[in-house]
Amino acid sequence: MSVTAAKGFTAAGIAAGIKENGNPDLALVVNTGPRRAAAGVFTSNRVKAAPVQWSEQVMKSGQVSAVVLNSGGANACTGPKGFQDTHATAEKVAEVLGRGAIEVAVCSTGLIGLLLPMDKLLPGVETAAAQLSEHGGEKAAIAIKTTDTVHKTSVVTKDGWTVGGMAKGAGMLAPGLATMLVVLTTDADLENEALDKALRAATRTTFDRVDSDGCMSTNDTVLLLASGSAEVTPEYEEFAEAVRQVCDDLGQQLIRDAEGASKDIKVEVINAATEDDAVEVGRSIARNNLLKCAIHGEDPNWGRVLSAIGTTSAAFEPDRLNVAINGVWVCKNGGVGEDREKVDMRYREVHIVADLAAGSETATIWTNDLTADYVHENSAYSS
Amino acid sequence: MSVTAAKGFTAAGIAAGIKENGNPDLALVVNTGPRRAAAGVFTSNRVKAAPVQWSEQVMKSGQVSAVVLNSGGANACTGPKGFQDTHATAEKVAEVLGRGAIEVAVCSTGLIGLLLPMDKLLPGVETAAAQLSEHGGEKAAIAIKTTDTVHKTSVVTKDGWTVGGMAKGAGMLAPGLATMLVVLTTDADLENEALDKALRAATRTTFDRVDSDGCMSTNDTVLLLASGSAEVTPEYEEFAEAVRQVCDDLGQQLIRDAEGASKDIKVEVINAATEDDAVEVGRSIARNNLLKCAIHGEDPNWGRVLSAIGTTSAAFEPDRLNVAINGVWVCKNGGVGEDREKVDMRYREVHIVADLAAGSETATIWTNDLTADYVHENSAYSS
Incomplete structure (x- = not known):
């Protein structure tokens, strides 16, 4: 084939x-x-x-x-x-x-x-x-x-x-x-x-x-x-x-097949003012090392999602942001939402939804978790 | 005090x-x-x-x-x-x-x-x-x-x-x-x-x-x-x-005292056209996970420095870039320079010099290596 x-x-x-x-x-x-x-x-x-x-x-x-x-x-x-x-x-x-x-x-x-x-x-x-x-x-x-x-x-x-x-x-x-x-x-x-x-x-x-x-x-x-x-x-x-x-x-x-990855993370940004905003926010979340470590530890640490969104120039109001992890809206209106204990993170795929409440555009960025295996694989001499 | x-x-x-x-x-x-x-x-x-x-x-x-x-x-x-x-x-x-x-x-x-x-x-x-x-x-x-x-x-x-x-x-x-x-x-x-x-x-x-x-x-x-x-x-x-x-x-x-770090990395950008260029390039190098892993492994992987420089909007010509790691100019004119085997990386401080050959401005960004301990510390629940 x-x-x-x-x-x-x-x-x-x-x-x-x-x-x-x-x-x-x-x-x-x-x-x-x-x-x-x-x-x-x-x-x-x-x-x-x-x-x-x-x-x-x-x-x-x-x-x-x-x-x-x-x-x-x-x-x-x-x-x-x-x-x-x-x-x-x-x-x-x-x-x-x-x-x-x-x-x-x-x-x-x-x-x-x-x-x-x-x-x-x-x-x-x-x-x-x-x-x-x-x-x-x-x-x-x-x-x-x-x-x-x-x-x-x-x-x-x-x-x-x-x-x-x-x-x-x-x-x-x-x-x-x-x-x-x-x-x-x-x-x-x-x-x-x-x-x-x-x-x-x-x-x-x-x-x-x-x-x-x-x-x-x-x-x-x-x-x-x-x-x-x-x-x-x-x-x-x-x-x-x-x-x-x-x-x-x-x-x-x-x-x-990403190096050392144990989780595939789908970062879906919804209700953005523009597609560019959605991509910028998605990338910022997908590149946040702290969040990627948290996902590796099966920790639905949504605060790291918000801190990543906050570094972007996308249109949003901090107190209107919502975040779901694996279907549980752990952050509502920029604050504490549903009980994070409800989030089931046992499976390889993790789905993060970031709702910017600023429009109707969307974009999905795929990334993976950050693991000790990634560090090991990329710290070997002349890898 | x-x-x-x-x-x-x-x-x-x-x-x-x-x-x-x-x-x-x-x-x-x-x-x-x-x-x-x-x-x-x-x-x-x-x-x-x-x-x-x-x-x-x-x-x-x-x-x-x-x-x-x-x-x-x-x-x-x-x-x-x-x-x-x-x-x-x-x-x-x-x-x-x-x-x-x-x-x-x-x-x-x-x-x-x-x-x-x-x-x-x-x-x-x-x-x-x-x-x-x-x-x-x-x-x-x-x-x-x-x-x-x-x-x-x-x-x-x-x-x-x-x-x-x-x-x-x-x-x-x-x-x-x-x-x-x-x-x-x-x-x-x-x-x-x-x-x-x-x-x-x-x-x-x-x-x-x-x-x-x-x-x-x-x-x-x-x-x-x-x-x-x-x-x-x-x-x-x-x-x-x-x-x-x-x-x-x-x-x-x-x-x-950065989480999990085993190396302190001084990224010094020299001969930049503007201070903003120097800072942008320094940050891009300092945030490159692959390079940070390589430094952890005491690998003078200068190719990762060049690939990080290449993502910036700073003024430079790729075939005029020079990179030194701990005093050894491992990259000259965008290509292979001195023998990488000469680089001594046993000590905690690592000094990377990126010469943009585009002006006279300079900036230094400090970062550290990316380690399994960082991943461990930041993947623990509710860290």
Whole structure:
């Protein structure tokens, strides 16, 4: 399934030796269809990895034939040599496939500030190309994992066409367009403009509202490739909804696999004056370390929700705020509400509703709790 | 020492029974001098605790006779009843001291969203008043502790006059004017205007640049009271510098006692285009959970510094950024610099220098590492 669920795509995932532990670390996705349309969104971090800088140029070329992805190194903050390495990787893929390098997008993930072992990566491209298959999507999804404990794929099949994809991401997850590496494919026959519009609409309300640890990556990339192999051009709205569903599903999988997390937290802001207000308040709550610790301890500590709301510029009156945790309105009109002892927090999913009583707009941000395991995983040397 | 180092002040600290464990929880500071000048800065959190709302009114009255402080409950998000309780506390202090309630500032700290046990607090005021002493500063500093492991006091003595003070704070520490409860006293003979100017100048570069966990409190208060008892009016600049020194010292003590911390991290941003840029970048670095975990693991992971800088709107070019950790320039021109193995991170203080190469302004933000102990301390029920 994954990126090969849609017709007109082959993929492979192999161990090139970039990771010292011998795990799969190189993936290749190739568009074999009659059309090579594509769209992409990238990190808004101003410190951009070499592969992001390269792939932004690829998008401007108007078509994408292949995507090569490596784990085991982000190739970020690596200077001119890092960019040369990305370029050489695209050239190698182009050579092996008989396409142009400017049609090859490159994605990298792993530690920042280290050059990639090109003596292993380039031969790996040849190995991967030799294993390209219409059933290779799963292996590709496995090869892009870093601290992910599971690989993430999603597929939506409609009447004669399909949208599928894969994602990696478990830490350094925060909005700023995309928040990880994602490759989506479709066999629908669509122009770049429709792909771009559908992708931006989908990421705005899915990946952009996933905020595991507030740390924005230098390598975030979401690509959508269309092969046209289904020979069907769906209605835009139907296609956009399918893309949104796949993005939403992958975003949920990212949160469920977040580093060290024991709780998935749905922060729903309601009755905001504007959607921007709702997103700002949702993010502020989702990034509050004290609240995230409290949720980890199954403590419905709504005071930390209010103190997080109070740091925002959203429209609200403090004495009209209401907060529910798992259905219990523990805060009413800015003060003590229902008995906090009624809140059942035994389950993995925790639902926080923040009612701003200032309008009718809403937004939902997903985050997770802050745990000792997160600290442990991210304090290990060169993690 | 503490708030009674300056002449013209008495203080007391007692256990009123607000804390269930019987620890000291009520402090009283009284100005007995010929002058009752004062200045205050308060949290910029829009969700303000009842004592903050009250004390802001007290400041407008133009003089402060006494400050009553309790730990064991923040009296935040407690609605009209919470405000009535604060008012009643000030009334009780006024009655016992024979002063006006509008001259009595009130500070509270502890859990948000619980009403204070007034049946214990009001008798406690009488007990504290009976124990007021020119040597009571230490006991007052002890009575305002919550999760603080040590009480914090500081004194600067100049030619014939003194500035002293006490502080509490260990979590929910982030800028927004002040970041905790602080009472400073001086026996210098100064008007409110000079006190206000000196206090705002001092907090802007001390408490406002302490950022333990990015979480802004609802109760932050810094008060400066002047008794005039020294019968000396110092030069403004000399007085302002003394206030700054006391604030800086107390701020350092807060960071050193931050919940669960094992490292104190000095984030120094240099060569910024503006001071605002330097502060924005410093805060972004200081709030990056991944970096804070890396420092905990003694990992000089400078890539996380660059990814944090990249999220800001400060003026810089990514390929001109330099980063030093404990004196080793591990990142030069946005790429790999000196060998990271050279960085010695065994000691408690870690010094990060971020060179934006964009101007000549500078700012220093203090933070600490993120540890499993922080998670543990803040995930316990009703912490």
